[in-house]
Amino acid sequence: xxxxxxxxxxxxxxxxxxxxxxxxxxxxxxxxxxxxxxxxxxxxxxxxxxxxxxxxxxxxxxxxxxxxxxxxxxxxxxxxxxxxxxxxxxxxxxxxxxxxxxxxxxxxxxxxxx
Amino acid sequence: xxxxxxxxxxxxxxxxxxxxxxxxxxxxxxxxxxxxxxxxxxxxxxxxxxxxxxxxxxxxxxxxxxxxxxxxxxxxxxxxxxxxxxxxxxxxxxxxxxxxxxxxxxxxxxxx
Numbered sequence: 350x351x352x353x354x355x356x357x358x359x360x361x362x363x364x365x366x367x368x369x370x371x372x373x374x375x376x377x378x379x380x381x382x383x384x385x386x387x388x389x390x391x392x393x394x395x396x397x398x399x400x401x402x403x404x405x406x407x408x409x410x411x412x413x414x415x416x417x418x419x420x421x422x423x424x425x426x427x428x429x430x431x432x433x434x435x436x437x438x439x440x441x442x443x444x445x446x447x448x449x450x451x452x453x454x455x456x457x458x459x460x461x462x463x
Numbered sequence: 464x465x466x467x468x469x470x471x472x473x474x475x476x477x478x479x480x481x482x483x484x485x486x487x488x489x490x491x492x493x494x495x496x497x498x499x500x501x502x503x504x505x506x507x508x509x510x511x512x513x514x515x516x517x518x519x520x521x522x523x524x525x526x527x528x529x530x531x532x533x534x535x536x537x538x539x540x541x542x543x544x545x546x547x548x549x550x551x552x553x554x555x556x557x558x559x560x561x562x563x564x565x566x567x568x569x570x571x572x573x574x575x
Contacts, residue, residue, distance in 0.1 A: 383563045392553050392566030400561065438507065442560060448495040448512045448520070449560045455506040
């Protein structure tokens with residue numbers, strides 16, 4: 350059973366635009382929500398993460414918005430650049446989970462065009 | 464600083480041949496270790512995880528096995544590869560909740 354649903358599957362954004370990727374979770378015990386960025390042929394890299402005690406976290410052009418009541422969180426990439434073209438994964442984990450396992454979304458392939 | 468090494472970067476193996484992929488972590492002790500597989504254009508599938516030496520948990524039934532002979536070494540193996548074993552294999556480590564994973568650079572395995 351997939352516990353983190355990610356959308357859209359792919360996204361094309363013009364340079365300078367805002368990229369928005371959404372995730373929804375089912376398990377209310379989740380309390381850590383990271384986003385990963387993966388370039389072709391490379392391993393995913395942690396981009397930004399949020400805990401449910403805040404509704405928003407911003408790091409540079411990247412912002413996570415978190416809605417605990419709706420069980421949704423999203424990644425916003427402001428002023429999107431061609432270098433942001435990559436696959437993005439949301440994930441979630443809960444305190445006490447065995448080996449701190451992350452549950453990943455299915456990924457969003459972002460293409461930023463000139 | 465912590466680093467993770469994974470090798471080889473690419474591998475082409477015939478069907479029925481054995482496999483051994485190695486992952487080592489530096490700069491941390493008693494990490495949680497993970498093996499993931501990523502099919503082309505697909506998401507991340509957790510194959511195995513380990514919370515300590517000799518402790519291996521399998522997430523999905525498959526043709527692969529994992530071992531952790533040392534605290535910071537994680538090995539993915541197969542006795543006889545299948546075509547369906549092709550994919551991008553990723554090793555990762557974590558030190559606990561709320562710290563996320565650090566992934567290795569991956570191994571691209573093609574079984575022919």
